[in-house]
Amino acid sequence: MSWSFETDPDFQERLDWIDTFTREEIEPLDLVFRGPGDPWDPESPAAKAMEPLKKIVKEKRLWACHIGPELGGEGYGQVKLGLMNEILGRSRFGPSVFGCQAPDSGNAEILAHFGTPEQKAKYLQPLLDGKIASCYSMTEPQAGADPAEFTCTAVRDGDEWVINGEKWFASHARFSEFLLVMVVTNPHVPIHEGASIILVEKGTPGMEILRNSAVGPYVEQGDGVHGYIRFSDCRVPAENLLGEEGKGFLVAQTRLGGGRVHHAMRSVGKLKKAMDMMCERALSRTTKGELLSQKQFTQEKIADSYTQIMQYRLHVLYTAWLIDKHKEYNREVRKEIAAIKAATPRVLQDVVYRAMHLHGSLGMSDEIPLMYMWADIPELGVVDGPTEVHKVTVARTVLRDYEAAPGLFPTYHTPTQRAKALEKYGHYLQEND
Numbered sequence: 001m002s003w004s005f006e007t008d009p010d011f012q013e014r015l016d017w018i019d020t021f022t023r024e025e026i027e028p029l030d031l032v033f034r035g036p037g038d039p040w041d042p043e044s045p046a047a048k049a050m051e052p053l054k055k056i057v058k059e060k061r062l063w064a065c066h067i068g069p070e071l072g073g074e075g076y077g078q079v080k081l082g083l084m085n086e087i088l089g090r091s092r093f094g095p096s097v098f099g100c101q102a103p104d105s106g107n108a109e110i111l112a113h114f115g116t117p118e119q120k121a122k123y124l125q126p127l128l129d130g131k132i133a134s135c136y137s138m139t140e141p142q143a144g145a146d147p148a149e150f151t152c153t154a155v156r157d158g159d160e161w162v163i164n165g166e167k168w169f170a171s172h173a174r175f176s177e178f179l180l181v182m183v184v185t186n187p188h189v190p191i192h193e194g195a196s197i198i199l200v201e202k203g204t205p206g207m208e209i210l211r212n213s214a215v216g217p218y219v220e221q222g223d224g225v226h227g228y229i230r231f232s233d234c235r236v237p238a239e240n241l242l243g244e245e246g247k248g249f250l251v252a253q254t255r256l257g258g259g260r261v262h263h264a265m266r267s268v269g270k271l272k273k274a275m276d277m278m279c280e281r282a283l284s285r286t287t288k289g290e291l292l293s294q295k296q297f298t299q300e301k302i303a304d305s306y307t308q309i310m311q312y313r314l315h316v317l318y319t320a321w322l323i324d325k326h327k328e329y330n331r332e333v334r335k336e337i338a339a340i341k342a343a344t345p346r347v348l349q350d351v352v353y354r355a356m357h358l359h360g361s362l363g364m365s366d367e368i369p370l371m372y373m374w375a376d377i378p379e380l381g382v383v384d385g386p387t388e389v390h391k392v393t394v395a396r397t398v399l400r401d402y403e404a405a406p407g408l409f410p411t412y413h414t415p416t417q418r419a420k421a422l423e424k425y426g427h428y429l430q431e432n433d
């Protein structure tokens with residue numbers, strides 16, 4: 001029997017170090033470097049500020065812990081990664097300083113599995129070292145949640161692929177050394193058998209970034225990091241196809257499952273940060289002769305937030321534990337990943353809103369970080385697929401374990417069940433008569 005909610009003391013020591021390091025050395029970066037691409041852009045001034053911090057993390061052997069030892073990482077399981085990521089989620093810069101930032105972490109896994117030795121030498125090592133950025137480009141302007149609507153194609157011509165079409169919201173494209181692009185290579189079969197992933201190097205003729213969109217209203221138009229890209233007869237070598245032709249979604253699975261769990265783990269960190277602020281404020285502000293914390297409406301906010309965070313955190317860690325147990329993204333694992341993915345925006349919306357509301361005007365001002373957290377919430381409902389799609393996955397998987405009632409009335413129909421129960425235990429009633 002093992003069903004433990006405890007962290008090994010050795011690892012707890014490491015977590016404590018990560019916590020102090022994040023609060024003291026990383027969180028201040030958020031106050032200085034506010035550009036939309038700062039945590040990921042190797043040309044940003046923030047990259048220089050992160051350099052000595054990355055060095056310390058590497059020395060502590062906490063760099064890129066999701067990567068196996070064969071590639072220089074620590075090969076941590078998802079439970080350990082979960083406990084780490086919930087601390088790193090406190091800062092936009094946390095994942096970059098620890099070498100586990102999206103989309104580079106997932107792209108590195110794809111390259112490690114499917115790249116040629118030349119591609120690995122050119123891109124994988126610098127990516128793992130945190131020296132270059134990369135992009136994963138799947139969404140199109142006319143289609144995101146439904147890949148069957150994708151129209152960006154690649155056609156084989158001799159020893160090259162020729163790409164034509166458009167991509168949308170390709171995060172970090174403008175400062176990435178390479179893009180992994182999902183393209184339709186066979187339009188005559190269902191998309192899950194006809195899409196492939198192709199590596200496109202920065203500056204390849206025929207690839208043009210039309211503009212860069214930003215999330216949120218406070219970024220200068222065009223300064224965002226999400227590229228709207230057009231491919232016009234863009235030619236790449238045949239070996240840039242990663243994995244088998246038509247198996248693009250199988251290749252993509254290498255990154256998406258883990259990526260979604262890590263988003264959720266980092267959300268736990270944000271939730272705890274909002275909760276910390278809410279509790280400190282409740283104990284500090286007096287109104288109508290008593291502290292906010294003494295008012296039952298405030299206590300309800302704190303109790304509800306605590307309970308929601310606790311439930312969410314345990315679900316995230318349970319999912320991580322399940323991945324470690326099965327060592328694959330089987331149906332059971334995918335159900336839980338979809339469930340926590342769908343739960344993420346709601347729990348953040350509830351908790352961050354309560355924290356903001358409790359701070360009154362200060363809560364929505366630019367003088368505390370809650371408004372930044374608030375502005376990030378909607379993206380968690382669409383990035384890596386909209387909430388509805390994940391709920392459909394959960395519901396379908398749950399329903400697989402059930403069958404329709406065999407007769408007119410449900411199997412739990414009380415009169416029928418009571419008749420059976422009376423057959424079993426009814427004689428005790430008669431004995432008492």
Ligand SMILES: Cc1cc2nc3c(=O)[nH]c(=O)nc-3n(C[C@H](O)[C@H](O)[C@H](O)COP(=O)(O)OP(=O)(O)OC[C@H]3O[C@@H](n4cnc5c(N)ncnc54)[C@H](O)[C@@H]3O)c2cc1C
Nearest residue numbers: 136137138139143144145169170171379382384385386388
């Ligand atoms: C910050 C951010 C970063 C991103 N980075 C990347 C990236 O790096 N690479 C990349 O390829 N993409 C990226 N995306 C795009 C993201 O993957 C898409 O936004 C997502 O897949 C949804 O696609 P869409 O935006 O086209 O919305 P749509 O597909 O148009 O969906 C819009 C809405 O329609 C409804 N809907 C859709 N499908 C269903 C359904 N089956 N049932 C019921 N309702 C439905 C939902 O309400 C949904 O929110 C990013 C998005 C954001 C916000």
